[in-house]
Amino acid sequence: MKDFEFYNPVKIFFGKDQVPRITELIPSGSKIMLIYGGGSIFKNGVYDRIKVALKEFDLTEFGGIEANPTYETSMKAVQIIKQKNINYLVAAGGGSVIDATKFIAAAALYKDGDPWKILSESAEVTDAIPFGCILTLPATGTEMNKNSVISKISTTEKMAFSVTPVFPKFSILLPDAAGTLPKKQVANGIVDAFVHVTEQYLTYPVNAPIQDRFAEAIMITLIEEAPKVYANPANYEAMSNLMWSATMALNGIISCGVPGDWSVHSIGHELTAFHGIDHARTLAIVLPGLWKTLKEEKKGKLLQYGERVWGINSGTEEERVNAAIDMTEKFFQSLGIGTRLSDYGVKKDTIDRIIKRFEERKWLSMGDRDLTTLELTRKALEIQL
């Protein structure tokens, strides 16, 4: 394996009855902003549970965080925080709410002009308002990392940042609340978590057997639990296993000492930015396309993945690689998720726009060994038309 650093100080509380813990986790006397999204926390009862737990605190509410959380909405929260001297945030909902809260936490203390620079220029973030999360949707893993993805409506951009001050102080994971999710969101969460794993695994072998097997463990578990939890999100045991898989997929453990390749995400973000396609669905389109165009370069890991995750033991190397990619695409489709651009009405002109934007950003190549060139990106998307 390669040399590495690892640090993850997020306190995790997992299970049914963990909401009351926030009372002891937040310093007494804190002025809190409770941040949420479109209101699912009212339907699943989490809002009421939080209100009871936080009844001793000065509480301001801020709802309306979008599925792809925006700079514009986040900045409205920042304004209120400054007006009211709020000094602790609680994010309640899914990954979007937590990502927005991370940006809000950093932007509220940012002193060097427009906080969008945190994303567009990777401007340094030295401090952030402390916050905790109450997670009701397994998917992004943001509840246990320092990453966030924010969209800017005015420029149709979607960008990521990752800084130590936005590690959550704690995250409470509620599989019971996730049991009330619509199937579509459950399916998205499964695919999102699955592709987080492949981005840290499907590169080239570096003799890191622990990391490989952990990654395979998460993928096998997702494949096993997916039909159960998709059929019935209220299956508490299956939802628990999905939820912990999604957290483990992106808390830094499986990326220790191994190369990564986040090309699928980088390309997928543009499909969301231009067409508003759900994040997970963009990944389900781009991943098979990239693998099909990089069969030779990623052969070692594709064969290992096929064998250990899908049990593909027979056939020529080419047949096994093809089978591994095919089974992955069929897995996504089994969750009602289209893997072709045409499934979403996207045509060739979008590919041109994406390539043009990467050129403008001077992203001429990216990913594992810089294999994802503009030419390759074009091919990978055309193959999925």
Place this chain on the structure above:
Amino acid sequence: MKDFEFYNPVKIFFGKDQVPRITELIPSGSKIMLIYGGGSIFKNGVYDRIKVALKEFDLTEFGGIEANPTYETSMKAVQIIKQKNINYLVAAGGGSVIDATKFIAAAALYKDGDPWKILSESAEVTDAIPFGCILTLPATGTEMNKNSVISKISTTEKMAFSVTPVFPKFSILLPDAAGTLPKKQVANGIVDAFVHVTEQYLTYPVNAPIQDRFAEAIMITLIEEAPKVYANPANYEAMSNLMWSATMALNGIISCGVPGDWSVHSIGHELTAFHGIDHARTLAIVLPGLWKTLKEEKKGKLLQYGERVWGINSGTEEERVNAAIDMTEKFFQSLGIGTRLSDYGVKKDTIDRIIKRFEERKWLSMGDRDLTTLELTRKALEIQL
């Protein structure tokens, strides 16, 4: 899975050239005590690397921590720390040095009488001197947890404590330094890490597939890497994989939401306390004995372990269980580690002494579902005579 909490704030730096990092990790102006053991850090060059990295600091050295670190030696360090107002500790060496440093860090700030009470009475520890670790021996996992085991010479006791203030601030893991270890210590480390995994895995199924597969991933990796690193500790890649396996085996990840059974350790500690047998070797004796006496109660997990870790797919359930235990015992033996009490000259009277001591401590049963009664402990040890 069961509800759980997880928290682990230790910063990990893994690889060859990480020692100079300590300069930036320790607050400038700190008065440091460098704690080490029998002097291996002089032979493997780590002492010189540390001295260079810490040249700007006020540094006091304290060597001589024993393989089973003692209360008596630790208290000498505490005295010097108080005299010199030392406010940062650096542990350099293996698990024993780090365990001693944890006790020293807590004892130096303990205000309620004799610090032995931290072990004997589980007395509360509210504060500890901050410390970092430089690990040269993969084995105990103490570099990334809050646990410590200390022996008291005057009473031939060996006891454990686990408290949040003794999480290391950072741990630097040096596979290259570990490459100079004697084979015997490498073998001990492999068995120690392996049994840490079984203590968190070999209980009963609770539908926790991620945790099970992570545990299996560590055991399979240890089994694969063991012959390579035992044959040649300087095999850097194999040693790296062993080192990271040992850390992952006891940093809390694999115990999330699953039952544990630390009976092997509890019984093994007494063999060390009475006869000075290396910790890992006591585990290699007790583990097969306990499994042989609990075949029926642990059948579910023994079958899963046999199949997934050792590839045992055929035979009756009883045959498969027996094969799994047998292969485990042979694995320990392949590393030159005896698994019978007679290998260490220990006779039946020691079993009587251990049972008597457990009775005195009112440890009438322990472990997974309280299965390890005094009667069962006796049987498990007699089977390994």
